[in-house]
Amino acid sequence: MLAEPLALLIAAAVFAYALFSRKTEQAALTAPMMFTALGILLGPAWLDWVTAEIDGKGLMVLAEFTLALILFVDASQIERAHLVKFEVLPIRLLAIGLPLTMVAGTLLAYPLFAGGWLLAALLAIMLTPTDAALAQSIFNKKDIDESLRHSITVESGLNDGIALPVLLFVMALLAANTAAGSAIDHLHWLLFISKQFLIGVLCGVATGRAGGLLTETAARRQWMTASFQRLSAPALALLAYSGAEILGGNGFIAVFLAGLFLQSHHTLVLQRLKEFGEAEGQLLSLTMFFLFGLIFVPDALPHITLSSWIYALLSLTVIRMIPVFISLTGSGLPLRARMFLAWFGPRGIASILYLLLVSEQLGFGSSNPDHAELFATTVLTVLLSIFIHGISARFFTRLSVDNKPT
Numbered sequence: 001m002l003a004e005p006l007a008l009l010i011a012a013a014v015f016a017y018a019l020f021s022r023k024t025e026q027a028a029l030t031a032p033m034m035f036t037a038l039g040i041l042l043g044p045a046w047l048d049w050v051t052a053e054i055d056g057k058g059l060m061v062l063a064e065f066t067l068a069l070i071l072f073v074d075a076s077q078i079e080r081a082h083l084v085k086f087e088v089l090p091i092r093l094l095a096i097g098l099p100l101t102m103v104a105g106t107l108l109a110y111p112l113f114a115g116g117w118l119l120a121a122l123l124a125i126m127l128t129p130t131d132a133a134l135a136q137s138i139f140n141k142k143d144i145d146e147s148l149r150h151s152i153t154v155e156s157g158l159n160d161g162i163a164l165p166v167l168l169f170v171m172a173l174l175a176a177n178t179a180a181g182s183a184i185d186h187l188h189w190l191l192f193i194s195k196q197f198l199i200g201v202l203c204g205v206a207t208g209r210a211g212g213l214l215t216e217t218a219a220r221r222q223w224m225t226a227s228f229q230r231l232s233a234p235a236l237a238l239l240a241y242s243g244a245e246i247l248g249g250n251g252f253i254a255v256f257l258a259g260l261f262l263q264s265h266h267t268l269v270l271q272r273l274k275e276f277g278e279a280e281g282q283l284l285s286l287t288m289f290f291l292f293g294l295i296f297v298p299d300a301l302p303h304i305t306l307s308s309w310i311y312a313l314l315s316l317t318v319i320r321m322i323p324v325f326i327s328l329t330g331s332g333l334p335l336r337a338r339m340f341l342a343w344f345g346p347r348g349i350a351s352i353l354y355l356l357l358v359s360e361q362l363g364f365g366s367s368n369p370d371h372a373e374l375f376a377t378t379v380l381t382v383l384l385s386i387f388i389h390g391i392s393a394r395f396f397t398r399l400s401v402d403n404k405p406t
Contacts, residue, residue: 005050006294010287013038017286030390031282032289032348036383039293045301050294056360059291063353064241065234066284068255070349071157072237073281075259076273078150089147090154092327093341098159100323101128102166108314112307113374118174122364123374125167126355127315127381129160131348148340160350161200161252165193167354171361199249204257207240212262229272234280236262288349289386296352299365300379303372312381316388320345346389347382355379 017024017034024034042049054062105124110117130152169189215232218224224232237255244254262273324342331338355378358364364371 009042009050010290013290014283014286030386031286032386033390035286035290036293036297036386039290039295040297041293043294043298045293045298054291054295056356059295060353060356060360062284062291063288063349063356064251065238066281066288067160067349067353068241068251069234069237069281070285071252071256072240072259073233073273073276074153075157075256076233076262078153078260089151089328089331089333089341090158092331093151093155093324094158094162096327097155097323098128098162100326101320102163104319104323105315108319109311112311113377115370115374118170118177119371119374121170122167122174122358123311123377124319125163125170126351126358126378127319127347129163129347129350129354130156130345131350131385145337148337151341152344157256158253160353161250161256164250164252164354165196167357169193171358174362195248196250197253199247200244200251200253201249201257203244203247203249204240204254205261207236207243207254208258208261211236211239211258215262226272230276230280233273233276285349288352292352292382296355296379297383300376303376304380305373305376308373308377308380311377312384315381316345316347316385343392344389347385351378351382 013035017031021031024031040046044051102121102124105127106117106121109120109123113120113123172189211232215224215229215236219229236258240254240258241251245251321342324345325338328338328341333341355364355375359375362371365375368375
């Protein structure tokens with residue numbers, strides 16, 4: 001649990017930001033930027049006014065719930081007719097751009113850091129998924145072409161679920177290398193990855209269809225109050241995520257598809273879900289960014305090296321952008337639209353969650369001298385992304401306006 005001083009600071013920060021939220025957005029200062037900076041300012045990295053009494057498992061639960069809720073609410077706002085219409089773009093980004101980004105990240109990490117190919121691949125995979133929370137600011141801008149908004153939302157919604165089994169596989173290889181006589185059963189991992197996708201998809205579609213039908217029926221017959229319509233969002237998100245995880249599936253894929261297949265044509269219900277995501281879901285997201293600045297950044301600062309800076313900048317530019325350009329070859333998109341999709345790949349809560357997972361399982365953290373530099377590089381990349389993508393969002397938004405596929 002959060003200690004009282006920390007909870008007080010977060011509550012005060014949310015209230016203060018809310019008072020001037022419209023002004024800050026007009027000044028291109030995003031909420032994740034502000035709360036990350038506040039965590040850095042008040043924490044051990046600067047003023048040292050407050051510390052977080054929360055362990056790694058507690059942070060992981062918070063990150064998982066936050067990401068699951070954001071994925072669910074975002075997916076529930078996507079019109080499936082538009083998804084079918086624009087499916088070629090997210091399919092290209094996920095089927096071609098995602099694996100190429102992992103490969104490019106690994107190839108560039110290997111000569112920069114000691115530890116071999118597996119640690120290089122681990123770093124690349126942790127920094128591959130784009131952030132659904134930071135993508136919300138793009139999804140809500142109606143002046144951006146629909147194909148671009150939906151492509152970013154679908155990509156950020158599914159890439160973390162697709163990358164997770166690959167991350168777990170690399171972690172298993174690392175664990176096997178450190179254990180004498182251990183070996184990897186490749187058939188087991190093939191079945192594991194297949195099970196992750198299959199069960200994740202089935203749980204997500206079933207939860208979304210059934211949940212949407214029940215919610216719509218109850219709302220139409222006035223069995224549900226407005227407040228419980230809002231609360232149906234976290235309930236269905238947790239049902240999809242937890243159900244898939246218990247059965248051995250991928251919870252993040254399940255929760256995104258549950259939102260996508262909500263099957264509710266009751267516009268009021270969907271509006272309630274959106275209201276929840278923009279209020280309570282936003283609160284969880286901002287708390288996560290505040291804790292990132294408070295906990296992760298101070299731990300990482302002493303271990304940041306020149307290689308960390310080089311890789312972080314490469315990760316946010318060529319490692320992301322070149323694979324996306326390759327994946328969009330022949331798509332018919334104008335150059336400015338391809339630039340928009342290539343650039344807007346912010347790293348955030350998904351990368352933080354992966355870092356927590358690796359830290360819990362492999363002792364991958366600032367206290368481990370073998371991994372401290374890679375830990376710091378991951379944190380630095382996320383930190384730079386929060387600010388660079390936040391500041392540049394307005395420019396790239398203008399760049400993308402009125403760009404439509406041909």
